[in-house]
Amino acid sequence: MNLPCYPKGHALLIGVANYQHVPGLPAAILNDAQDVAATLTSTAYCGYTPANVITLLDGQATRAAILANLAELAVRASADDTVCVFFSGHGAIVGSPGDEDSVLVAVDTDLSDIERTSISSEEFGKALSRIKAKRVLVFIDACHAGGAAVSKSLADGKGHSFKSGYSQNTFEKLAAGSGRALMASCRADEVSGVFRGARNSVFTSALLAGLRGAADKVGCGFIRVFDLFNYVAEEVPKQIPDDQHPIFKADNLETNFAIALSLGGKKSTVLSGLVEVAATASSQDPWMALELALSDLYPLGPRDQEIWSRAGGDLSRLEFQSTGKAAWHSALRKLRQGGGGRSITLATLIRAALEDFAAHPTLTALEAR
Template sequence: MANSKTHIPIVKNMNSTGYPQGHALLIGVANYQQISSLPAAVLNDVIDVAAALTSPNYCGYVPANVVTLLDAEATRPAVLKGLSELATRANIDDTVCVFFSGHGGIVGNPGDEDSILVTVDSDLADIKNTSISSDELAAALTRIKAKRLLVFIDACHAGGASISKNLTDAKGYSLKSGYLENTFTKLAVGRGRALMASCRADEVSNVFLGARNSVFTTALLAGLRGAADTNGSGFIKVFDLFHYISEEIPKLIPNDQHPVFKADNLEGNFPIALSHGGRKSPNSPASTPTTQEKDPWSALEDILIELYPFGPRDQEIWSRAGGDLSRLHFHPTGQAAWHAALRTLKQGGGGKSINFSSLLRTAKEDFSNHPQLAML
């Protein structure tokens, strides 16, 4: 499991394999200090997601870039510190995942309610000062500079067949459990930001009796381990992952749980991790002779749209390849930007030092294990 206390500085080597641009903060609380506990699956969820993310055979994240906070480690100050450290170490071209498994709570009067993230040290007698409000969480996420940020919320767990709608403690205090729909929307605000929640606001996130993981995380883990890469591209992509989860959960628990996806301003189906360590399926449509025989410019365009969905400015790919961004026109989507940029390049524009070979070479340096790039 990834170290939850120490951060090792990582110098990104763009020639290395794996997914060095991936960062994650994973939080799980089952055994609260003063509030009713949750199934052990909550902790397993974090441990297993961390293992999938850091496995070179699955997602390829650098282990030092994946931080876990479990039970006693997941205090309010520690979670806020973890988010602050994540904002410090993740750069604009990185990919960030934040995962929370534990209690969610609802505070306030009807019509003026707010959702809170319940940390291990939360006290129902002083819940507003001992939990993390949706505004605090949203502000912490806003400080993360990465252009690709995905938040997972697996809260309000139902162990076995049912769960109380209220959180309780030994002093007689109680709090309505759950997460509000408008909170999901709030946490997904911003360009390149998305959220996946385990269930709708009026549902519970189920854990089968004796199961190692919650229903949601069972589907998430299968997706991260490659099942969501249905095209065999070598990448787990955000839309593909949610599509897989939303298809799988009804198979596990029909009609009772529906995952939620929220996104405010996504330009494309961006990758969040490697699939099977970046190995592309030999049966992938992208490996068929038709694609191999495709015009190299068209093939490169398809690959660049996939790997750099925000366009030539993404990860400074154009500049690093010797291009001049000032020679390119602005376009509202990454796909349109790539189409126009490559047309300009084909006609001899885009900068004095950039050409097909330098652009391809730079992309190969970033994704040295990408089979389609190798074919070019």
């Protein structure tokens, strides 16, 4: 039995609650990292291969270990992969007013030597830029209310003190680059809520619900980046009205790319039924059946999930269209006439789509023709 999987997904989850030199944070912070890891690797949810998901908690999350695992991620992830980096813990703002920057506070960060014992935004950004994957999403859940950061300051009791959290400038740095995006738990002037006795922070609770299928409102079988943020951005203010607003930064993001399976890749029964009906009605015309199926599975058109390229096609041979359906109609008409790229055929396109939707009835029927 082949279990649903998303083999191109990679993740690094970091959670620090018990620091060596600064006040700690609620236990929910550790749960956040563990629960995101469990959700990503669950075959019932996101389908990541467990070996591709690394979790660093408390004493494991030293400055050296975080940087080493980011470097290892850069080696492991290929251009066609999807990478998620999640950090829940302290952030500290450094620099002068008007030129503020931020550092990631590792478990062994010493405020008396913060420059050498923390991870600067420049260092973090460079580590992310070395990752070859075309889809990289960074989650930052910091400045936690309910912990020491509620006062918006981070001190060690020895005369060293910094404003806690992350600056807007830092968020922009971490989201820089094509295919890069950042999702943060709150604005720079807010705190990230953790309710007393709750298993997870408010932000991560919404994130987990989204990853567990709530963000896939159309039932397409994938969790997509814009859909996930929209869900989280709507849900967090329901719990903390007016005081916490997640933010999203993307410097050069053109597509609503998938980051994981939704409910193990399960499509809405309504949508699946429509595709089956369309396939039956078009049984004498495989091209029409394929067009209906692909328009449903890849609503953004042939560029969606790089399906056209993966099938051996050349996107530069396709004309721009205003909608995904129009793009598919135009692309398949060109393919039928022998165009669209030297290596693409009806068979290679069906096989590429079956890599994403192995049990799809229309694709399976078309492959068997």
